[in-house]
Amino acid sequence: MKIGLIGFGKTGKAVASVLLQNKNFSLKWVMKRNHTLENRNTAEYLGIDSDETGRIYSSETTPIAELLDSQPVDVIIDFSSGTGIYTYGEAASKRKIKIISAISHYTKKEKDFIESLSKMTTVFWSPNITLGVNYLLFASKFLKKIAPWVDIEIIEEHFKGKDGISGTALKIAEALEVEKDEINSVRAGGIVGKHEVVFGFPFQTVRLVHESISREAFGSGVIFVAENLRDKKEGLFNFEDILTPYFAV
Template sequence: MKVGLIGFGKAGKAVANVILQSNEYSLEWVLRQSTILEHRHVPEFLGIDSKEPGLIFSTSSIEIEELLSKHPVDIIIDFSSSNGIYSYGKAAASRKIIIISAISHYDEDEKQFLSELSSKTIVFWSPNISLGVNYLMFAAKLLKKIAPWVDIEIIEEHFKGKPGVSGTAIKLAKELDLEETEISSIRAGGIVSKHEIIFGFPYQTVRLIHEAISREAFGNGVLFVADNLADKKEGFYTFEDLLSPYFTN
């Protein structure tokens, strides 16, 4: 399947690296705001031996309609910004292109827009698209169900300079019926992503921890999502929708 990637920051580059090493998916292009690297090839830039085109385009030089017409894709993966969906959403939905968004936080307006797009195409969104952290969420919800009275604390760690509270931690808190104030945040060095859930039982403690060692973990998550969306109909999907069958079968 042909893939278009929007956003080419640290996470975007790591995801591109994983896609280029996949036999089932072909990275057709990358779209970013900056004109730096424009018209270069991602495999060349990343030093990967690949025949995939991976052309780099800038939003200041090409409109999304033209890009999709000249370089059609089956999937768009979004690692840009919270308002990036407005730049390509309608054009992608009208062409039935699958949208996979890994944006860490959306306001209600963006969530509503995603819902509208899902009436025309497959739309997936996860604030953290690594498979491991979403498995962590499932395990945490199961433990909370077994012991609803247990004390729970969430600690999230990320690189210095990451603004706000982790979108993943906020989702974890919501799923576990906790307030955002019960999340502790740590910002230090180059920590990629670490989430820890502490369950305080009498006489014992259970700790569930997920740590992304490399941003390539997001790429593995993207491919898992793409594989599991292949047989889906138009609609809005989350990781819970894709993982539930594995827990029930």
């Protein structure tokens, strides 16, 4: 499966590293905003022995439509910014290229836009694309269904520079009907990402915890999603759509 990666920050680099080391995927190119590292070889830059070069391009000098025509891919993975979808979404959807977005926050405008793109191609969006945290979300919903009266606390911890409440925490809160202002946020150096849901029962508690040890976890999640989207047609998908068949008993 041929992959194009949008965004090459800390998480984008970790995802590229995982893709380059997976023989079932071919990282054809990386697109970033500025000129830094332009025309460099991703594998060489990351110190990975790979047959795939993953050449780095700048959106300031290389039009995305031109890149998609000269180096076509099956899937575009987006780890850029909330507005990054506008730089490639239309061009990708017209070419029936699948889109996997791992952007934490979208406004209603962006959500409406990806909805329109999904009428032409396969679009997947998840605020957190790690498999573990989405399993936590599933398990939390099941426990809330069993005991709808239980007390619930949500705690999210991230690195110091992360702005706003975690998109994943907001998604968990929405699913469990917890108010946004009741989410507990911690920002401190050294933390990649941690989400905890505390269920308070009489005389006992249940804690469901997911912690990202390194950003490579996002790369593993991308691979899981891409593999499960392989045969999907047009439409907008999320992790629940992908995981639900695995829970059939």
